[in-house]
Amino acid sequence: MHLSQLSLLNVRSFRRLELHLEPGAYVLVGENAEGKSNLLEAIALLATTRTQRPGNDAELISWAALREDPLPAARFAGSVESARGSDTVEMTIAARALAPPERSRADDGTPAAGAAPAPPPTSRRFRLNGVARRASDLVGTLRVVLFSAADLGVVAGSPQARRRYLDLTLSQVEGVYVRAAQRYQRVLQQRNSLLRRLAERRGRPDELDFWDEELAQAGSVLLVERALSLDHLAADAARRYAELAPGDAPLRPCYRPALPQPLADELLAGGAGARDWLAAAFREALTERRREEIAAGLTRIGPHRDDVAFLLGGRELAATASRGQQRGAALALRLAEVELFRVRTGEPPVLLLDDVLSELDGRRRERVIEVAYGVDQLLVTTPDPARPPPGAVVGERRLRLASGELRPVE
Numbered sequence: 001m002h003l004s005q006l007s008l009l010n011v012r013s014f015r016r017l018e019l020h021l022e023p024g025a026y027v028l029v030g031e032n033a034e035g036k037s038n039l040l041e042a043i044a045l046l047a048t049t050r051t052q053r054p055g056n057d058a059e060l061i062s063w064a065a066l067r068e069d070p071l072p073a074a075r076f077a078g079s080v081e082s083a084r085g086s087d088t089v090e091m092t093i094a095a096r097a098l099a100p101p102e103r104s105r106a107d108d109g110t111p112a113a114g115a116a117p118a119p120p121p122t123s124r125r126f127r128l129n130g131v132a133r134r135a136s137d138l139v140g141t142l143r144v145v146l147f148s149a150a151d152l153g154v155v156a157g158s159p160q161a162r163r164r165y166l167d168l169t170l171s172q173v174e175g176v177y178v179r180a181a182q183r184y185q186r187v188l189q190q191r192n193s194l195l196r197r198l199a200e201r202r203g204r205p206d207e208l209d210f211w212d213e214e215l216a217q218a219g220s221v222l223l224v225e226r227a228l229s230l231d232h233l234a235a236d237a238a239r240r241y242a243e244l245a246p247g248d249a250p251l252r253p254c255y256r257p258a259l260p261q262p263l264a265d266e267l268l269a270g271g272a273g274a275r276d277w278l279a280a281a282f283r284e285a286l287t288e289r290r291r292e293e294i295a296a297g298l299t300r301i302g303p304h305r306d307d308v309a310f311l312l313g314g315r316e317l318a319a320t321a322s323r324g325q326q327r328g329a330a331l332a333l334r335l336a337e338v339e340l341f342r343v344r345t346g347e348p349p350v351l352l353l354d355d356v357l358s359e360l361d362g363r364r365r366e367r368v369i370e371v372a373y374g375v376d377q378l379l380v381t382t383p384d385p386a387r388p389p390p391g392a393v394v395g396e397r398r399l400r401l402a403s404g405e406l407r408p409v410e
Contacts, residue, residue: 249313
């Protein structure tokens with residue numbers, strides 16, 4: 001799989017960018033703040049339809065467009081070559097023109113200086129091969145693995161960051177996952193709303209029966225896919241980490257489903273076999289906890305509370321590991337992800353390395369490059385043209401990014 005063309009219009013730092021790509025390796029050289037990360041994140045957005053970092057959609061639209069265009073919009077488009085043929089994917093984020101800042105007011109009612117404008121409301125549109133589609137229909141057409149400094153948040157950050165990682169990764173390899181994730185979030189909102197009403201003694205507890213069934217059906221898909229995929233990722237990430245950090249304590253990622261412990265243990269032991277019984281068991285667990293969830297006004301069990309623990313020598317990596325160990329664990333996880341994509345889809349993803357090779361020592365850089373040789377397309381960014389040195393990636397093409405334009409490096 002590879003991206004043959006990328007077109008960006010009014011995307012963050014890019015007013016317009018047209019890029020034609022071949023299979024193989026590209027090293028993108030540019031000073032800090034020139035937009036290297038923006039470029040890789042735009043490619044990842046075409047793959048997942050979701051941003052790699054939290055924020056408002058309006059932040060994806062270039063500031064110049066928001067200030068100058070009557071109908072500001074960011075357009076992402078790409079042509080993808082894969083085992084199934086050629087496809088084009090397109091995503092547009094449209095916003096209202098940026099209004100003059102509404103300044104907050106002091107206690108006496110006078111405007112306060114320096115108040116920032118609120119982000120404008122936005123809408124999204126998607127096209128696959130020129131036809132309007134839903135976001136879930138695009139996901140998986142282009143598959144990417146993006147490694148950046150933000151990945152430290154996956155291994156050492158909040159549980160929310162790890163759940164986001166799971167959703168972005170597994171949505172690309174299993175179509176049923178992205179649809180189940182969307183359904184689960186909608187049902188969860190409805191169920192929590194009903195729980196709050198019931199806590200105020202407005203309604204009947206048996207109104208939860210329908211939402212319990214819906215939540216259990218969608219949630220069981222997420223739980224099983226996470227258990228299966230993390231089982232594969234954990235074994236490969238442990239091996240990769242041992243190669244990156246020989247002599248260090250072993251790395252062990254562990255899935256922690258937010259279920260009653262006996263049910264969680266059965267899920268982890270049952271693997272794919274859990275598909276047959278998990279939905280009914282999840283629904284039963286929801287029924288058993290109905291009284292306490294009504295009192296709390298929220299759903300206390302389910303994949304929206306899952307977590308993944310990263311253990312180094314049996315101890316929590318976030319609490320005890322050095323920055324270098326955390327970075328090594330994050331890199332090992334991403335390299336394992338490349339293999340997961342290959343096994344689950346039959347072809348490797350596009351590999352995106354955002355300023356990674358320049359920060360690695362020689363041994364770790366060699367390990368990453370070995371994995372890169374196994375993908376059809378690799379894009380690497382760096383602020384330093386000497387790291388990685390020219391020729392470190394066999395067959396590389398070098399491009400320099402400056403003032404929003406990419407030019408070949410002679």
